[in-house]
Amino acid sequence: MKQQPNQILIFDTTLRDGEQSPGASMTIDEKVMLAHQLKRLGVNIIEAGFPVISEGDFEAVSRIAKSVKGPIICGLARCVEKDITAAAKALEEAENKRIHIFIATSKIHMQHKLKMEPDEVIQRAVASVKQAKMHFDDIEFSAEDATRSDPEFLIKIFSAVIEAGVTTINVPDTVGYTMPDEYAELINRLNREVKGIENVVISVHCHNDLGVATANSLAAIKNGARQVECTINGIGERSGNAALEEIVMGLKTRHDLYKEFTSIETKELLNSSRMVSQITSIQVQYNKAIVGKNAFAHESGIHQHGIIANPETYEIMRPEDVGFNGNDMVIGKHSGKHAIKQWLVNNKIKLSDNEISHLSQQVKSFSDSRKVISDADIFKILSKTNTNYAKI
Ligand code: KIV
Ligand code: ZN
Numbered sequence: 001m002k003q004q005p006n007q008i009l010i011f012d013t014t015l016r017d018g019e020q021s022p023g024a025s026m027t028i029d030e031k032v033m034l035a036h037q038l039k040r041l042g043v044n045i046i047e048a049g050f051p052v053i054s055e056g057d058f059e060a061v062s063r064i065a066k067s068v069k070g071p072i073i074c075g076l077a078r079c080v081e082k083d084i085t086a087a088a089k090a091l092e093e094a095e096n097k098r099i100h101i102f103i104a105t106s107k108i109h110m111q112h113k114l115k116m117e118p119d120e121v122i123q124r125a126v127a128s129v130k131q132a133k134m135h136f137d138d139i140e141f142s143a144e145d146a147t148r149s150d151p152e153f154l155i156k157i158f159s160a161v162i163e164a165g166v167t168t169i170n171v172p173d174t175v176g177y178t179m180p181d182e183y184a185e186l187i188n189r190l191n192r193e194v195k196g197i198e199n200v201v202i203s204v205h206c207h208n209d210l211g212v213a214t215a216n217s218l219a220a221i222k223n224g225a226r227q228v229e230c231t232i233n234g235i236g237e238r239s240g241n242a243a244l245e246e247i248v249m250g251l252k253t254r255h256d257l258y259k260e261f262t263s264i265e266t267k268e269l270l271n272s273s274r275m276v277s278q279i280t281s282i283q284v285q286y287n288k289a290i291v292g293k294n295a296f297a298h299e300s301g302i303h304q305h306g307i308i309a310n311p312e313t314y315e316i317m318r319p320e321d322v323g324f325n326g327n328d329m330v331i332g333k334h335s336g337k338h339a340i341k342q343w344l345v346n347n348k349i350k351l352s353d354n355e356i357s358h359l360s361q362q363v364k365s366f367s368d369s370r371k372v373i374s375d376a377d378i379f380k381i382l383s384k385t386n387t388n389y390a391k392i
Contacts, residue, residue, distance in 0.1 A: 001044065001072060001096065003201070008251060008260045009227040010244065011203065012038050013047040014276060015060070016076055017241050018231040024280040031060040035068045037275050038232075041268040043071055043244075045098060047229075050076040051090035052083040058090050065094035072138065074098040079128035088135035099132050100170075101125075102142035105149040105157055122157050129164040140203065142170040147178040151189060159195035168201040168227060169194070173216060176209025176239060180219035191224035203227035206242045208234060213242035218250055221260055232276040233284050233291065245269045245290040245322070253317050270323030290322055297328040301336025304329055308338050331378060333367035336360070343378065358385060 003009060015031050015038075018024060026034070031048070038046050048064040049057040065073045073094040077083035079101055091097040103114070103125050110116055116124070125141065132139050141161045143154055158169050171187060178186070187204065191197055204220040204227070206213040217228050234243030248264045255261070273291035277284050286294045296319040298304050306313030307327060319327050329339050340360045344351060351359065362381050367373050 003226065006260050007226075008221060008262050009044040009201065009203075010042075010248065010262050010264055011045040011047065011074070011227050011229040012041075012043040012231065012244060013205075013229050013241065014038070014231040014235065014244075015064075016047040016049050017205075017229075017237060018235040018276070018280075019049075020237045021235045021240065021280070021282065024235055024282055026279050028056060028060045028063060030279045032063050032067060034275060034279060035064040035073075037268070037272050039068050039071055040265065041272050042263045042265040044263060045072040045074050045227075047074045047076060047100060049090075052077065052080075052086040058086060061087075061090040062093065065091050065097065069095045072096040072098050074100050074140070076100045076102070077128075077132075079103040079124045081128075081131060084128060084131050084135075088132075091136075096138075097136060098138040098140060098168075099136045100140040100142065101128050101132060102144050102170075102172075103128075104145050105143040105153060106145035107150070108148065109145050118153055122160050125157055126160050126164045129161050129166055133165045137167070139166045140168040140170055141166040142172050142205065144172055145174040146171045147173040147183065147186065148175065151186060154186075154190065155193050158190065158197070162194065162196035162200055166200060168203050169197075170203040170205050170227075170229065171220075171225075172205040172229075173207055173213075174205075176207035176213065178206075178216060179210070180212060180215045183216045184219040184223045187220045187225055188223040201226045203229060205229035207237060208239040208241065211239070213240070214246040214250065217242045217247050218258070221251070221258065232272050233282070233288070235276065235280065235282055243289070245273065249290050249317060249322065252321075266321050267323050290317075294328075294330075295319075295322075296324055296326075297330045298339075299330040299332045300334040301339065304335055304339035304342070308342055331363060331367070331373045332371070333364055335363070335367075347375070349382075 035046055048061040051058040051061045061075050075087035075091050077087040087099050110121055202225045204217050204225045206216040228247050230244040230247055231241040232244050234240040248262050251258050251260055270291055284292055286292050298307050303314045329342055337360045362385050
């Protein structure tokens with residue numbers, strides 16, 4: 001795949017890291033269906049699973065590899081021989097394939113989890129890249145827990161794996177610990193000091209434990225990252241991963257600031273979000289940026305008036321651009337006469353100014369005791385309070 005200057009590659013890991021969300025497991029058929037949707041969405045790389053982990057994962061990766069043509073299909077592997085062999089086998093029939101190998105590089109992980117010395121970790125990583133090269137041209141290497149690793153060690157291991165033949169290096173904030181300025185500085189330093197960095201893509205992978213996964217990813221882009229790993233609806237381990245829809249719309253909406261673009265078909269964002277939510281049974285919170293039910297809903301009278309006059313008064317994105325059918329005027333206690341007028345127009349009901357004022361007051365007092373007012377509630381109020389309504 002040819003990456004254009006200023007293009008940010010979107011590496012979707014909903015099927016792998018996303019599936020690691022507690023309770024989010026998906027059947028093989030559901031994974032294949034979602035992979036086709038990710039292709040429609042225009043992602044560049046689909047991380048389809050971790051083939052060695054289970055028969056189901058192996059089967060899902062290999063079915064996706066067989067049937068989804070276009071995007072790069074990627075399989076995850078530890079720096080372990082049998083993992084790399086399994087990934088190579090599962091991806092045999094892919095049109096475009098990548099292996100993603102990882103090993104931990106922080107002191108705490110090397111000592112307590114791997115029980116390996118730093119030099120052994122480098123040797124293992126290099127040996128794994130060499131094994132992977134027998135099956136793949138496209139090899140991504142991740143330094144797990146990179147943001148809690150010694151930057152000098154990261155420079156050493158990344159330089160070594162680049163020399164051994166990797167094409168992408170990934171800098172995961174595995175535990176969601178880093179902050180935007182700090183992460184930006186790390187990416188900037190790696191970009192300056194890793195040997196051979198100019199020949200590979202720098203990728204970022206952020207978790208959301210402190211709520212800054214999207215901010216971290218965008219800060220990294222400003223400092224030379226050219227691939228972002230993310231998931232639909234931000235699902236993933238613990239508090240999740242950076243949300244694909246937030247990164248894509250951040251870059252698009254603030255093009256004045258970033259200049260980078262993605263190949264994402266943004267009108268497919270809502271469909272993708274709904275499919276993931278339906279398959280995983282993980283509901284999207286109402287106020288979730290971009291794809292939440294309330295993302296383009298307005299209840300305050302002042303805002304509703306502004307939106308009716310010109311949507312740009314209170315909307316920085318067009319709802320249609322992410323797949324919604326226009327904005328949503330929610331009638332509630334904060335709504336004013338303008339919203340009621342719009343509601344009447346939408347429902348093809350004609351009332352006099354006096355009747356509109358009266359209806360608006362009735363709606364307000366009714367909504368004092370309710371959180372949200374439905375269309376049916378307004379129709380009920382109308383029929384009780386407006387003698388002409390029956391004739392309309
Ligand atoms: O969070 C993480 O470190 C990962 C790696 C496997 C990239 O998911
Ligand atoms: Zn992760």
